[in-house]
Amino acid sequence: MRKITSIVLLAMLGTVMTSCSKETMVEDTCIISTTSSATYYINGQQYYAEPRTESEWSAFLDYMLALAREGYTVRFERMNSQQQIEVAKEKVTYTTKDFNKAKAWSMQMALQGYSVTISSNQETGEYTCIAVR
Numbered sequence: 001m002r003k004i005t006s007i008v009l010l011a012m013l014g015t016v017m018t019s020c021s022k023e024t025m026v027e028d029t030c031i032i033s034t035t036s037s038a039t040y041y042i043n044g045q046q047y048y049a050e051p052r053t054e055s056e057w058s059a060f061l062d063y064m065l066a067l068a069r070e071g072y073t074v075r076f077e078r079m080n081s082q083q084q085i086e087v088a089k090e091k092v093t094y095t096t097k098d099f100n101k102a103k104a105w106s107m108q109m110a111l112q113g114y115s116v117t118i119s120s121n122q123e124t125g126e127y128t129c130i131a132v133r
Contacts, residue, residue, distance in 0.1 A: 038110075040076035042067055061103045068120040068127060077115040094129045102127040 037050045038060065051060040064074045092114070094105045106116045106129050114131035121128070 037079045038076050039079055040064065040074060042072050042074050057107065058103075061107055064106070064118055065099060065103055065120075065127065068118040069122070071120070071122060073117065073119045075115060075117040076110065078110050078113075090133050092131045094131075095126055096129075097124070097126050099127070102129055105129055106131075 037048060040047050040049060049060055051057045060076075064076055067074050092109065094102070096102050096105070102118065106118060109116050109129075109131035112131075112133075114133045117130045117132070119128050120126065
């Protein structure tokens with residue numbers, strides 16, 4: 001009887017040890033989220049927005065250009081977790097009467113880290129876009 005008990009205990013111990021040794025390694029999953037926010041100014045008054053998707057950025061730029069068309073001077077910049085400090089200022093100016101070209105250029109410059117200012121001449125219908133970094 002003692003032999004049977006020992007065999008049963010060894011079998012149970014072996015089962016327990018086997019189940020412990022077959023540990024499945026699950027790697028930690030890390031989700032990296034980038035905050036896609038913007039600081040913008042309408043005639044010098046500061047505001048914040050958090051467009052996250054491409055369509056939200058498109059709507060945000062539509063809003064900026066619509067305000068410029070109404071006579072406001074607007075400026076916006078994408079906020080990054082990494083702020084770059086540069087001594088020399090680089091300034092690029094783009095003018096167009098085409099809404100879509102002004103929108104595309106402004107977004108491209110913002111993606112490159114520029115602060116973009118947009119104004120519109122209501123008489124000529126021309127957008128003046130200035131990017132500074």
